[in-house]
Amino acid sequence: MEYAGEIQRKKRLLQYLCIIGLFSIFSTTIAKNPVLPLYAESLGAGNATIGLISAVSPFAGILLSFPVGVLSDHLGRRRLLLLSGVVFLLAPLMYLAAVDPLLLIPIRFFHGMATAILGPVVGAVIAEEFGEHKGEMMGTYSSATLAGRSAAPLIGGAVLSLFAAAPAVSAYHIVYLIAFAAGIPVFLLMLRYHDPGTVRNLSSVTVSSFRENLLVFFRNRGLRCASAAEMATYFCFGTFETFLPLYLLTAGISAWQTGIIFFVQVIIIAATKPFFGRLADRCDPIRQILFGLLLTGGSLGAFSLTGSFWLLLGISCVFGIGMSLSTVAANVYAATVAEQNRLGASMGALSSIMDIGHSAGPLIAGVAVTVAGYTASFVLCLLTALAVFGYIILGTRQ
Template sequence: MSLTDRAYIVQLSIIGFLAIFSTTISKNPVLPLYASSLGANDALIGLISAISPLAGILLSFPVGVISDRLGRRRMLLFAGGVFLVAPLLYLFITDPFMLIPVRFFHGMATAILGPVVSAIIAERFSSTKGERIGQYSSATLYGRTVAPLVGGLLISFFAITPGLFRYQSVYLAAFIAGLIVCLLIFRIPGDKKGLDVTLTFDVFVKSLQVFWADSRLRATAYVDMGTYFIFGAFETFFPVYLVSQGFEVYLIGIFFAVQVLSIALTKPFFGKMADKQDPRYQIMAGLMLLGLSVFLIPFCRAIILLLILTLTSGIGMSLSTVATTKYIADIARKEEMGASMGALSSIMDIGHSSGPFVTGVIITASGYGMGFLSGLLLAIAITVYFMMMTINRKKIQCSLI
């Protein structure tokens, strides 16, 4: 890889780290505390927290389509503007309901960043896109990990200050990170797209039809949906399960640190592996490993066994997610790369949002065993469907003829 390419992926990784740091520190742990201090009840806090992921569900696909037509850099510049402005809006909020539009606006930035950067990497690094996607993804994960720690320290440090400054200091930190993101985006070279392009509603409909008509793209998106369904259920109910079993609260942080590190440290390696071999088998192995690891949690009581399951769940997620993005980049039309990455991101967010709700209903009715079993059953069903639509596709078509 040339020095220019190396500098390019490093710059994208720094952008990803700071951008996700900015959005995460604006949410964890400050958002519920800030909303509560403004007078929000539990129901309103839950609604405020759910708004940002909704932006990803609604906007990731349209953003991908627009980037295919108007250019990646233009969309990143818009995202940079949101990363810059959104943190400042929190400073002027006097009513908790005002947090709803601000959170949606802030969520627009991440809805743009993910699919657009994935498309940029897929186009620029054709032979090593899996490894480069893994590097970028790991950088965003480090930002997501560091942000709550910094946010918590700022809140504690300014705890004696009057008014709401203890919380507003966190959003000032998010603004500084957003400012650097904005400046770095300006250094990204422009592209030639969007010189004579007219965007109409039919363009979006056609792009969606192209994506949905390809069973391979559709099946791969389902894999990401299933992966994040299981992960959403895990990150929501694993801490509750540990507390119910009498574990000390500090151990929860250790378990999640193990999982985060297992994902962040292995993604570049698994991305490189996906570049060198068929990513389809890696996708299926990762999804099944994640589903099986989470399913076994209620049957283990020893700390060492739970640590192993947490580790393997992270490895499974790392295996699958980096390979799905690489596989989408392999099979998507070049002129629809952004749309395909956007659709993948939107469907992933649907799984991430629905996982805690569906699993919570099952756990309430039947306990943790059945709740985590639902994730494994979903993983099995999606793996079989993915196999039929990708690996055994030609055999099925021949049998129908």
């Protein structure tokens, strides 16, 4: 009976986490895509300001994910989840009060704090609670977040279209009220989570705690390899989502066809992550990471070889499979090789490095596009994936 009760408890926990992931990522995504640049422009922002507003959210992840992970190891997961829930609840209301586009910069950073906290803390919770099944559960949770990420721009765009005749600010405000409404179940469900073990108070966290955890992370070969894989994969993904639409335009692919290419890829990633997570639980996650890197880099390098919609759609599907393979396996491998009392710190550092790759991809590839064209940027991603492929082989050799 106790065993059956434990299974039911974990099943409910996963359901809670998936609902949290769905609504939280929906909330933060609808707040930025496609409404944020349009809202900023309506407040008088220029292109440079709009770019800065968009950049601060991933910067929050780079800056905060690791310290948040360390704090969750010391103070417990619940306290950090509740803090994240408060941010998800309050941030959408702050957009409503913005009267100057520059105010959107601190608001967007504040909103970015929510996902910077949520990602590594939930990753640590799943790794702790689900043990040998953590890969499958991480994949299931990730699929739930992708569902929220996919639905948000569709609903946000529909709202803006429906209220196009209304004053522009009113239409934007409706979108941010929807984001606020999505934050309500997130906060309420976070209230229901309780840490399974004992937690300490804030006095147990010192500067040396952060330094020690960072040193332990980078001394661990497995964690270095997992973080390199995440950085390379999201370097490729950042380049893909930023420059592929522009490349497809030059290749004569219409906007609706480009939308299909991106939509099908998201569906493939969401559908395959639980399966690939289960595979990483049962097989060697390193091999899965390596295969995923080859598919991700190779498919991105192949985009410039054809202008056929159907071939491009197929290549995009391969890219999605490669990304699904490598990302879920990297998280499983990191959780496996990390010290159990440092799971939060390890998942936080992994998340920060992932955000660095995601941000660096468009920046570096943008230079490559300017200097040598789109093909050069895609080949650069292929070379990055191959370099990390070699690094992981050398780093994991016994």
